[in-house]
Amino acid sequence: RKEVEQDPGPFNVPEGATVAFNCTYSNSASQSFFWYRQDCRKEPKLLMSVYSSGNEDGRFTAQLNRASQYISLLIRDSKLSDSATYLCVVNTGYGQNFVFGPGTRLSVLP
Amino acid sequence: NAGVTQTPKFRILKIGQSMTLQCTQDMNHNYMYWYRQDPGMGLKLIYYSVGAGITDKGEVPNGYNVSRSTTEDFPLRLELAAPSQTSVYFCASSETIITDTQYFGPGTRLTVL
Numbered sequence: 623r624k625e626v627e628q629d630p631g632p633f634n635v636p637e638g639a640t641v642a643f644n645c646t647y648s649n650s651a652s653q654s655f656f657w658y659r660q661d662c663r664k665e666p667k668l669l670m671s672v673y674s675s676g677n678e679d680g681r682f683t684a685q686l687n688r689a690s691q692y693i694s695l696l697i698r699d700s701k702l703s704d705s706a707t708y709l710c711v712v713n714t715g716y717g718q719n720f721v722f723g724p725g726t727r728l729s730v731l732p
Numbered sequence: 733n734a735g736v737t738q739t740p741k742f743r744i745l746k747i748g749q750s751m752t753l754q755c756t757q758d759m760n761h762n763y764m765y766w767y768r769q770d771p772g773m774g775l776k777l778i779y780y781s782v783g784a785g786i787t788d789k790g791e792v793p794n795g796y797n798v799s800r801s802t803t804e805d806f807p808l809r810l811e812l813a814a815p816s817q818t819s820v821y822f823c824a825s826s827e828t829i830i831t832d833t834q835y836f837g838p839g840t841r842l843t844v845l
Contacts, residue, residue: 626774656833665822665836666775709774719765720834722774 625649626723628710634729639700643726645693645710655686657695658709660725666709669695700730734758738823738837745813745844753808753840755823763826764806765790765834766798768819775822781806813844 628645635641647655655672670677672684672693683696693710710723736757745751757764762783767775777790781800795817797809806825810817820841824834 665838666834667836668833671833719777719780722767722776724772724774 625721626710626712628708628723629726631725632727632729634731635700636731637700637702639730640696640698641700641728642697643695643708643710643728645695645723647691647693647710647712647721649712649714649721650688650691652691652712652714654713655693656711656713656720657682657684657693658711658722660707660709662706666722669708697728700728702730702732704728705730736823736825736835736837738821738840740840741838742841743843745810745842747813747815747844749813750809750811751813751842753810753821753823753842755806755808755837756804757806757823757825757835757837758804759825759827759835760803761825761827761835762803763828764800765824765826766796766806766808767822767824768792768817769822769839770819778808778821810842815844818842818844 626647657669658666659669660666672686676685681698685694707725707727709725712721739754765780766778769775776792779798781787787798820839822839823837826832826834
C-alpha cells in the first residue's frame, strides 16, 4: 500500500460546483497534514494545513479523521482559477518527513 | 523577498554528463529538501538537510549527492546522468521539520538524452 493515496481524478466540474477530494495515509504515526496546490508546470504552494478539529478558509474546508487515516478537501462555489492539481501531504516526523500523494487534478469549466 | 531560488530553469544533458543544480533560500530556514517529480506522479524526496553540515538520504537518493556548507545553499549534484533522471527537480525549505509550511523554488526541468 502506498503511503499517501488520493482520488485518481481528473475532476471536471462546472463553475459554481462543490467538489471534494479524498486522501488516505498508511502511517498511523503521522503528525501533520497539509493540502498543497500545484498549477501546471509550477511549484507546489501551501493551500492549507489540516487540523483534527477541521478547518475552513473561505471556500475551502479541510477535515482530518485520524481513526480512519483519512483527509478530505472540500471546495465550494468552484472558480475557474481553482483549476490545478491538489496534493495531499503527510508528515511523519521521521527522516522521510513530508510524503506527497500523487495529486488530484481539477478542471473547473466555464 | 526572493524566497527559494533555483538555477538553471532548464537543462539538457547527455548520458554520462554531470551537473549541479543550485538552490538558495533567504529565509534563514534550517531545513532544506530536494525532490523530483516525474510526470503524473507525486514528489519524491531525494535528500534533505536539517542544518549546515548535516544531510541525509530521502526515498530516492541513488545517483545524486548533496552538500550543505551554509544555511542558505543546498546544491544537488548529478553524477553520470542517466535517462531515468529526466524529471523536474524542486528544492524546498521550511522553518521546522514537522508542522511548518514548505516553501518551494520554481523547479529545474532536466532532460537526459
